[in-house]
Amino acid sequence: MTATYTVREAPWRSRNGLELPDRVPRADREAWEALGLCPDADLFTLFRHHALASPDREALVDDRGTLPYGELHAEVLRVAGLFAEAGLGARDVIALRLPNGRAAVVAELAVYALGAVALPYPLGGGVRDTRTLLTRSRAGGAVLADPEDLAAAAELPLLRAVFTTLPTPPPGVRRLDRAVPGGAFRPAEPPAGATAPARLLVSSGSETEPKMVAYSHQAMAGGRAAYVRALAGFPAAPPRFLVLVPLASSYGSLGVPVALAALGATLVVRERFDAREALRAIADHRPTHVFGVPTMLRRMADLPRRPGEDTSCLRALVSSGAALPASTATACRERFGVPVVTVYGSSDGVNCHTAEPSGETAGTPDPAVAAIRIVRPDGTPADPGEPGEIQARGPMTPLCYVGAPELDARYRTSAGWVRSGDLGALDADGRLRVLGRLRNVVIRGGLTLSPAEVEHELGTDPRIAEAVCVPVQDEEFGERLCACVRPAPGAPRPTLEAVTAHLRTRGLERRKFPEYLLVLDRMPLGPTGKVCRRTLAAWAVDALGAATPVGATVHVNRRAEHVTHAREEAH
Template sequence: MNDTARALGDCRTLWDLVDRRAGLTPDRPVLLQEDRTLTFRELRDRAERVAAGLYGMGVRPGTVVAWQLPTRVETALLSFALARLGAVQSPVIPFYRDREAGFALRESKAEFFAVPGEWRGFDHTEMARRLGAKGVFEAYDDLPDGDPAVLPPPPADGTDVRWIYWTSGTTSDPKGVLHTDRSLIAGGSCLGHALRPAPEDVGSIAFPYAHIGGPDYLVMVLLYGFPAVLFEKFALPDALAEYRRHGVTIAGGSTAFYSMFLAEQRKQPGEKVIPTLRLLAGGGAPKPPELYHEVVREMRVQLTHGYGMTEVPMITMGAPDDTPENLATNEGRPPDAMEVRIVDGEVRLRGEAVCRGYLDPEQSAAAFDEDGFLRTGDLGRLTDSGHLVLTGRLKDVIIRKGENISAQEIEDLLHRHPAVGDVAVIGLPDAEAGERVCAVVEQPPGAGVLTLAAVTSYLRAEGLSVHKLPERLEVVDALPRNETLRKVLKYRLRERFAGATPGP
């Protein structure tokens, strides 16, 4: 971390960080989107005018404001305006519909709800009215505006809960995760410390800004003083023109993003798909070791993968100068400010970037152990060098005849098979064995027919123990994924195949 980033990392609030960065590099760009450029000074000044407009609407320090907005300059302005006021923000992923959005509004007791109007064929304003939301206003092209002279002083304490983020809710109702300005600053500081961006870098946000990764990334941008390109809609190959146009040097998002970039690179081997790109970075889902080697070899860029969650936006991150072996096989090392403890195989965490708990007090009580460490539900181990290796989820362990089987171990091996594009390994109920191992495979274009016999023969040759071999294979056109970081939704696969006739 450079001296400037280290000094800014001591900022108590997000608004203090915005203000101090604007004073240091006022005319440097911070946000780029299509033909638009916003400088650090413009970010501060325009956000303050939006804050005054919100103040005129009745938003005060502590007012809960939910917003369900796409990744746009206006979204960042609104969010920083709310940070200037000291309001409590509840970002909602823009792809969420009545069930998830309604739950977030009810549980957060939001007094205002900012929506984009009709966006990508869906009327968010109508949904908000249908849900009985309070204080609905549209914030797409036009934002509230006012005279900053009316504003109260900015918040001074960064340890108050001012953010309610929502877990994905893939197996049950989402959990409202409580964050402070300081926990978000700590997360972004950890990310920057690992990636070591320079002022001449150009980053990118191709995932929903309403995801916990949004402020995580922008905090890094503010600490290190470089710009980021915003993508309201990310789809390849269409988005490649914007990456090239702005000279993006750091891209990524999650494992699915790496695979998509790699697929585009394979269409033009020998010519870099993004000429300026030097680093792919992300997290959010396991990374097969083979994918790391393929990206580095074929795209001629570095790939660093990390580990984070809504509750702790940055836990560990691979560093660009780490060894290829570490970058391929683990999630990197935690920063000094993050304590990692392995208890009965489970990863537990303590540090400033850890959330304050959940909206539901009972969920909060169950989430932390007696020493104040967050129970992540992830399984892992620390190497002698301090790198974290994730081996699966507590809920993703398949128990077959009393033996624990890691789904991730099988997935990593199958990902190397040429007829496998992506794979999810799940446990399905079995009257005799308890659970049986099922591999669900998404094949790459042009791949030949894949059979269970071929899969088990391959895994045997790779040295997998016999009791871990899949007993069932399902081939699907596409694995079901969420709309944020494109994580595979295994619960949908379990629902689909639990009672279905086995495939080949």
């Protein structure tokens, strides 16, 4: 059934006809504003305040060096002038696909200076993402760094201007490093309303095709900034954030619109993730917080200490994008001596974080970010401790899904609550426990298994650095569960028998045990740095094959493309 929404005002409409309504009731937005949870300012105005107040403070540290706020502000106005010269304006969506670095930062802030809407999306998804996302968003402009993306963009009739960072652009494509004829660009004051759309967040597409979610300036500078401000602890000096994930990802949105525009922090980035380079960045640039997905943090923790290594600048490591295994949290705390903050969240507007060492809960929801409730299948509120769907609504809640009213109908209630699709429970003290995905399940002979539940228990095994469970097709039962693991450094390669023995000690029911074990030297990563489940499932299919018996441990060295099998007793 399609929900009926009470929207705040007429939908924002782009020059190319994209409509972005606000799916949260007007009364809720006004209540958050009255409480001071949503600032009455756009992102560029907030950024300009920091640049004018502290022009010499470090804004960005990338592979090319350091850029103070004053110089970054000047660069932003130059690129905004290029956009305006090309005919782009406040009612345009401008797509950005660039590696981490100053070009990506400058281009996104220039979009906000123009009063337009930014659509950053990570590298690595192929030209299909460019065609799909730019078409569905009805983008009027784009900044692209890949020749194949530029060729795909040339086929899109709605694009009026395409820029690139390549030194020799193809015909019809403009260079981003040109000077602006006629002097500096003068933004409107303000360039956009606080309630107008600012950025379209793109989901990672780990389960389905990527979704786009529209966030207002208020939601980014209010609710989304509130969680970052809370974990930074309101330091006396502006914090310094080392962001390891792509700035163009949903998780990476804490970089430009939050760290730079809303908070006036220093942002440290590298073009691509390398664990040794990340450790070197900590030593050289002294970040207070490191943001990464569990795989990144584990790879850093697994590296031996360098002579004279000093990580005393750190206050916390922040993990999001995937569930944090207990063994990874322990390894990080022992390696760096600081808390590991786990953030449960999504591009859809769900957020909760905690620094509890046990990792048993996702923390207590912060109403300044997003209130959370648990709902039964019939839509009624669940009792404390009772499992149900996690739903969220608050100052961080986005406007709507982009160009997809069917997604709004499926994932938003008429009262503006976001349906997360996750299973969870709130205990008597209001702490959230995430129990797994409602949709990410394995059906074995009619029995529904949660990969997340098994992964959580495997994550408590110190012999395992990473664990992901995927389904494999089976003629008899339809699907069986395959655990894919990477051993911890120095640990012996695990066997299925050893893995199931550990699960047994954790109290997991026997019927939920994995029936295959894939032992890998590395995990496949997607564009956002998270483990790519689809690739991993394909690896499992290739490695197991039709003749592999149930109960087997399969050792795979992807670099050598070498596969060995070890037969074990089926449990």
